[in-house]
Amino acid sequence: MNDLQIEVEVPHYFLCPISLEIMKDPVTLATGITYDRDSIENWLFSQKKNVCPLTKQVVHDIELTPNHTLRRLIQSWCTLNASSGFERIPTPRIPISKTEIIKLLEDSQSPQHQITSLKSLKSIVLENDKNKLLMESVGAADYLTTIINSESDIMTSSSLSPAGKLAGAEALSILYHLQLSQVGLKSLFGKTDDFVETLTRVMQRAAGDESRAYAVMLLKSMFEVAEPMQVTSLNPKFFTQLVQILTDQISHKATKTTLKLLISICPWGRNRCKAAEAGLVRVLIDSLLDCKEKRTSEMAIIVLDQICQSAEGRAELLKHGGGLAVVSKKIFRVSSIASEKAVRILYSIAVFSGNMVVVQEMLELGVVEKLLLIMQVDCGRKMKEKARDVLNMHARVWKKSPCITYTFV
Numbered sequence: 001m002n003d004l005q006i007e008v009e010v011p012h013y014f015l016c017p018i019s020l021e022i023m024k025d026p027v028t029l030a031t032g033i034t035y036d037r038d039s040i041e042n043w044l045f046s047q048k049k050n051v052c053p054l055t056k057q058v059v060h061d062i063e064l065t066p067n068h069t070l071r072r073l074i075q076s077w078c079t080l081n082a083s084s085g086f087e088r089i090p091t092p093r094i095p096i097s098k099t100e101i102i103k104l105l106e107d108s109q110s111p112q113h114q115i116t117s118l119k120s121l122k123s124i125v126l127e128n129d130k131n132k133l134l135m136e137s138v139g140a141a142d143y144l145t146t147i148i149n150s151e152s153d154i155m156t157s158s159s160l161s162p163a164g165k166l167a168g169a170e171a172l173s174i175l176y177h178l179q180l181s182q183v184g185l186k187s188l189f190g191k192t193d194d195f196v197e198t199l200t201r202v203m204q205r206a207a208g209d210e211s212r213a214y215a216v217m218l219l220k221s222m223f224e225v226a227e228p229m230q231v232t233s234l235n236p237k238f239f240t241q242l243v244q245i246l247t248d249q250i251s252h253k254a255t256k257t258t259l260k261l262l263i264s265i266c267p268w269g270r271n272r273c274k275a276a277e278a279g280l281v282r283v284l285i286d287s288l289l290d291c292k293e294k295r296t297s298e299m300a301i302i303v304l305d306q307i308c309q310s311a312e313g314r315a316e317l318l319k320h321g322g323g324l325a326v327v328s329k330k331i332f333r334v335s336s337i338a339s340e341k342a343v344r345i346l347y348s349i350a351v352f353s354g355n356m357v358v359v360q361e362m363l364e365l366g367v368v369e370k371l372l373l374i375m376q377v378d379c380g381r382k383m384k385e386k387a388r389d390v391l392n393m394h395a396r397v398w399k400k401s402p403c404i405t406y407t408f409v
């Protein structure tokens with residue numbers, strides 16, 4: 001619509017209070033104020049404001065009511081003033097309503113209509129952020145978790161075809177794409193039958209790569225808002241499945257999400273030990289041997305550092321033939337954070353596991369030379385301190401080597 005150099009005065013009630021442009025799709029908030037749909041949806045959903053722009057009242061009901069009367073007035077006025085450059089606005093498509101969403105959610109519980117309803121719900125949730133909020137507000141998570149819980153055994157059965165697992169997979173995909181609020185994510189922990197246990201089962205190979213990826217991505221979001229007790233009480237099987245996802249490398253996104261999840265949960269309780277016992281150290285070291293992507297390598301080293309704060313983690317690293325060499329090699333090759341964490345791993349090994357065999361191996365693998373290099377270059381203070389401590393700790397042994405010229409202090 002061309003509104004430049006127009007002599008006709010536009011009625012003020014045709015203008016959106018936010019953009020001050022003629023409204024194309026006027027809708028009314030629960031506060032009674034009418035806005036153009038694009039403007040108020042951008043305000044509520046993109047900018048994530050929860051108040052009415054004019055009244056400043058908190059908006060509890062996000063459903064927008066079309067103001068058909070005002071739209072028809074604007075359309076008629078534009079037609080009458082077409083000679084002044086106003087084009088008649090088209091009649092907008094009616095958006096999805098809460099009632100329609102609730103009907104689809106109820107149908108999703110019926111075996112006859114389940115797949116059709118779930119496919120419709122998926123297209124709705126992928127359409128825009130407003131639909132996501134609408135679906136959460138009508139309790140979509142309750143319906144979807146019920147389906148996932150009831151279908152989890154079917155999803156992980158190797159005897160069924162992919163078509164037989166479709167309902168659970170679709171429900172899981174929708175639940176992830178809902179992008180639930182913090183309150184919604186926290187509520188998932190209290191669903192019938194431990195939902196974390198359900199998603200742990202879904203992470204099994206038989207569930208299919210896409211469902212496994214959605215499961216770990218949803219778990220990562222959940223544990224960002226989890227209570228300490230929920231993080232410390234994780235089943236060892238949980239770590240076994242995370243390790244399997246890293247081993248299978250089902251997707252780059254799934255790998256990065258799994259590493260982020262491990263970074264957030266490993267420091268809690270006995271999770272370091274559980275992760276080490278699940279074989280995570282070996283998988284991380286093997287991945288660092290071939291990984292070219294720096295961010296992924298950085299996260300792997302961060303997780304490895306966390307696990308090496310436990311005796312089990314250090315033992316697993318030393319058990320791996322390339323453990324010390326790989327950690328040492330990554331210093332200065334990934335990022336400053338990765339270098340600092342790698343030095344801290346070597347420090348943990350030297351302090352808590354530095355017997356004569358390990359100390360000699362550090363010398364033979366070039367670890368000591370890398371520590372000496374740290375003392376000579378411009379790097380972080382903490383790195384230098386850790387490197388100096390390690391060198392001084394085993395100075396008596398390493399001084400015997402003709403390649404060591406460093407003066408210990």
